[in-house]
Amino acid sequence: MTFAQMLESRRSIRNYKDKLVSLEIIKDMIKQSALSPSASNEQPWKFIIVNDKKMLKKISDESKKNILARIAGNPDDPTKGYEGMLQNESFNVFYNAPCLVIILGPSGLKNLYVDCALAASYFMMAATSRGLGTCWVNLGSQINDPKMIEELGIPDNCQIIAPIILGYPAKIPPVPRRKDPQILKIIR
């Protein structure tokens, strides 16, 4: 697979086969993810692997509850458009994915979002290159329950940046419409 083909075959996958991804593969992918550049070579990313559907369901329920409470308190919340979906009890924000990898790092670090997004991008491509699918699921990041935070091993000073589901795609959707990238100016 050429790089160009790989870029075109990476899709956000929301439909997975009922097949676990081996820990060895996930760890190899995390190693590749950590080859990403970071501001001042800080490498602030940390990882949590959840390779258990029951735990994924628990995290989904916790996150849905907290986002719905947030929307109730602020009708201008940017996730307002997802309210109906989140109110559906059978909706799992992680779809039927067998695995979740959480990328997180120290809260308040100036370039944390950018650095973890770069690592996330490497991770998602590392998946594509292995025939695996991913989807970055922001709706799964709202974990407030102290017991769950402890169970997941999230340190006090850390915040979740990228919850990424992972698995073997049951169906690869077609490429969604892309706008032509807007080049505002060419100086030469």
Add this chain to the structure above:
Amino acid sequence: MTFAQMLESRRSIRNYKDKLVSLEIIKDMIKQSALSPSASNEQPWKFIIVNDKKMLKKISDESKKNILARIAGNPDDPTKGYEGMLQNESFNVFYNAPCLVIILGPSGLKNLYVDCALAASYFMMAATSRGLGTCWVNLGSQINDPKMIEELGIPDNCQIIAPIILGYPAKIPPVPRRKDPQILKIIR
């Protein structure tokens, strides 16, 4: 080149050959960059191409001046450690790169940093896959001069996220030390 080899060969390049990158190649890379995922498929990224060393020098001088003023006003500024380097008049934050691609988008958009970082990651890999080098240079993003903002075609409502230099590497540095990625917890 396999994907794994590509990940390992992407380095931040700070030393370039005196050779322009053709606009056609840059535009192809921007197209690949826009294949990146984005929150709610928003695709908020916009691009500016500066394929002119004189203009790069002007941007470098402007950004250095503004960062030094910021540091003078706040000794806790995170760029304080670069003060000596920035005070050196002959130091060009873009090194000797022949080209700069600026990724920017609407200020205040919730996921702007993450979305543009993902596009930046695609852009940097698109470069590596063509034997080109890049470096994300945050020190080159502090453009305050209204005339320069106009000259670059930066819209009023937009902010620069990723200024990325681009060119043919004169020298590819060795892989810098990587920490072993920290996996905080494995649940299975």
